[in-house]
Amino acid sequence: MLEALNFVTAHKTYFACFLSSLVLALVLTPLAGRLAGKLGAIDQPNHRKVHSAATPQMGGLAVYFALWLPILALYFWENAVNARLDAAWWNISIVAAAGGVMMLLGMLDDLKGLTATKKLLVQVPLAYLFASHIAHFQSITVPGIGSYELGAWGVPLTMLWVVGITNALNLVDGIDGLASGVAIVVAFTNSIIALISGNDFLAIVMLAMTGSCLGFLYYNFAPAKIFLGDTGSLFLGMTLATASVLTVSKSDIAASFLVAVLLLGYPVMDTLLAMTRRKIYGRPMFSADLGHIHHRLLAKGLDHPKASLAIYGLCGCFSLAALAMVLQNSAIRFCALLLLAGVVFAALRYIGFFKLLEPKVIQRQKANYLIAYHLGELFEAKLSLADDLKKIQALFRQACAEFGFSSLTLRLDPVLVRGDETGEMVWANPEAGQARHIPPSRTAKESFTARDGFLEVEYLYDRAELEDELAREYRMQMTRLTNSAALRIKELMPVLSRPSKESAVNLREQPAAGAEISTRESKVGGQEAR
Template identity: 40%
Template sequence: MPMLGFICAAALLASLLVTPLVIRAATARNLFDIPSDARRVHTRPIPRLGGVAVFAAMVLALLLAMLAGALPSEVSGERSRFFEGILLGGGILFAVGLWDDLRGLPPLVKLLAQCVAASVVFTFGFQVDVISVGPTGELPLGWLSFPLTILWVVGVTNAFNLIDGLDGLATGIAIVALGTTLAVALALGNAEVAIVCVALLGALLGFLRYNFSPARIFLGDSGSLFIGFMLAVLSVHGSVKSATAVLAIVPLFALALPLLDTSLAIVRRWLRGVPLSGADARHIHHRLLAMGLTHRRAAVVLYVVATALAVLGVVLAFAPPAAVLVIALAGGGISLLLLLYGMRQLEYHEFAEAGMVLASGVRRVRRVIQDQIHARDIVQVIRQAETLRHLDAILEDNAPHFGFLGVEVCRETSSCRQRIAGLNGQTARAWKLDYPVTPRLFAEDDPYVLRIWCGLGDRNRPFGAERVARILAPAIESWLVSVGLVQQLSERGNRPLLEAHAGKLQENELEPALHWAARAGELSGGLRESRGMRLAQEAMTLHRARNRR
């Protein structure tokens, strides 16, 4: 339409004329963006009031079109409320951003202002009631319409603000998004969106002349907040294909790059355990510069990526239903591969480490479950052991299943020389776990332990030696008490010696203690379980004392 060309040309000319005036005014008042930290990539002070030039150029172009009667009749009446709402909301964020550029504002105040601006456009009719999720599918939002509108506007506004870190980058990305939105709005007959799009597009094209590397002026918060808000509203309103339904894929792909960069930043900071609102020098454009690209080349690369994603979104939105699935799978697969390759090239090692942990975690969970099931099976076999040597043989046969170098039951002070010799010198690169099996009642006691030898290599590294020991140790203790103690203390030849050294143990106490030991702790003879266990432990201690004599 000639009218759209006139508005775009007017905005372009106004921007080319106003921007130098803003540069001189900002320089005269010393309103610069100072390169004070690592995340700022410029090396000299740059004026930061570019938003004033963009806002003024767009408004002048719209006023000129209105005075010249260039606005079509389709945008009068109910649709004119769109102009009122978007200009009022945009004006609020422009004013807040300008104040932040001049005096500074806390982040919370700017966030509240974004919520207010989003509520304004919602009140003026910017409401997404139904989302189109395919050629024929629609998803009604109901009461979710308002919170999702606020979330979208605030999210896109902040995402655009975050990507404004390289000469000309945010301006170029906005031009790509506006071009996509304009094409979709014209295809769907949304004339009011097309008018605002060409006005803002012309203003940004003129501003890019001074903002591209080496930049003479930056957008500042007055520009990034205002433009981000406009993109959030225009991209959605321009994709309305009926009275209420919105082609959700168009705004998502048109703004894919800033949304992706923000999402990656949030996840990166969460993985690092730093505040999500904190600033860093690891955005996509920072990583491209770290790879050796110049400011110009980094910006152009991101322009191309943003354009490719926007084109993919438009193709998916307007492709024939039969081709949507094929295009979506092909485009999604290529995008995923490029994303993974890009994160690797950009050295986002946070995601590589997270992926390795998640992958190993799945394998680890499955292995732990398998080990614990197998340990429960071994418990059943241990109960059938006849001697301590037999018990050690059972443990030794099953050690490889857990990835252990060896497992045995021995005294705590035992050097296990036979075991060390059997490991063929691997103990120099191994560690051991001594898990208590029997209690230490006196200082001179030498209790039994379950000794597990573990290698250091990935193949031999166990998945939870302590978990396995917690299952096996009670079964081994029960076997030692029920088999070992009873065999030793219940023999007829040992009873006189035991009674001779029993001291505090009486005949009526010895029998229940032995009975408790034989039945692994069950109540017997009217004694409480803890009493029976203590008596059994005393009997074992006395028996060891007799053997030492």
């Protein structure tokens, strides 16, 4: 006990930063939620999402300021740690600025929605400036094999690392508390390594990140009251990526690059598995799917808290292996890597990843996935040509028939309805859809409401736990069509919102026909990503 007290006393500045960030996150997170509500950054439940109620995003704002405000205060606090950090303030400013750019990019994505290409147009130049002018990997050391100088490959490898880690943390932000919990494990382990190696810069930043994410997790763990959003996941990914490069490029720890890879092992592994899966099945690399590790844990019957805790445990295994790499004992390093390989193999086998690599499965599923994806592209192309509501409604009927849904209800704001058009369309599949002859207890309704409240789509489908992966892919494509339809209707709104005389009469005679469109809570119990 006395030794622990002495340790805390000797490192009181570090713990002050940690506690300050923790308290600030607890205070700022509700404020970020209110701001998100006012700005309209609300994540609505729909076909692809695992939450069942409208939830504010942009929680990353609270995490960002909770992380950096205590460090800014430290700059004006004259003490021994501040003196040792004198040469590191430039690095701290770089990491804060890079994270700030990603936070602003994420805010724009949460508010307006950005494609992967648009986000890369910001991330890649930023990664290039960082790698070419600030710091980059210079060598790779693997225990038992040797060290290799990267030379000219150092800059492109660093760019790939920064962009990859930034987006990897965003990809794993799929269930309540996952991304923030992963960041806590990574940052805390990084802080231990930094204290061991005497790296004050990394220790301060990582302990502050641990505190800010821990305070945010109080609101973000299942059932989440607020999400990180891209505001938080992109900024956390960029901060972890740039901090690791600055540390590794100046580190005297053997196998330092391997330490960085192991620390971020879970998001790296999940991203590589997603890329492998999409390559095998012929899908675009940036397409959304339901095959991430957290999806498969949910499909195994785990609820959100258990799935998150299981992944925290896996991250802990990666972190223990990273700590073993800091030791100078080659036998311990080898055993740690061997044990980690066994844990990863067992985890992948449990979620059924290896079955996806079987030739029979690939042959059977690849054609079906390609057909589903290209059908989605076809309907999107047709949607871009639709110039009235009747054509949009007809496309929904065609899509539901192709994808095998049994029923569809589409409602529009009556302000947009003109002439002989109708604001509500109810359709039933005359063929045997996927929910045909299924008892009501085994089916569920899914609803999607556009952010501006002018479009609502509802359809009947087989419950998520009873679906196969192809059925979930069909629902993914319906999400795609619904989002595109909302955008297309928004483009047409100046034309649609000018009612003719006939539609004006129709509105007076039928004031209750869709006059109020409410946001339903999704009843899906499912395995979809946010």
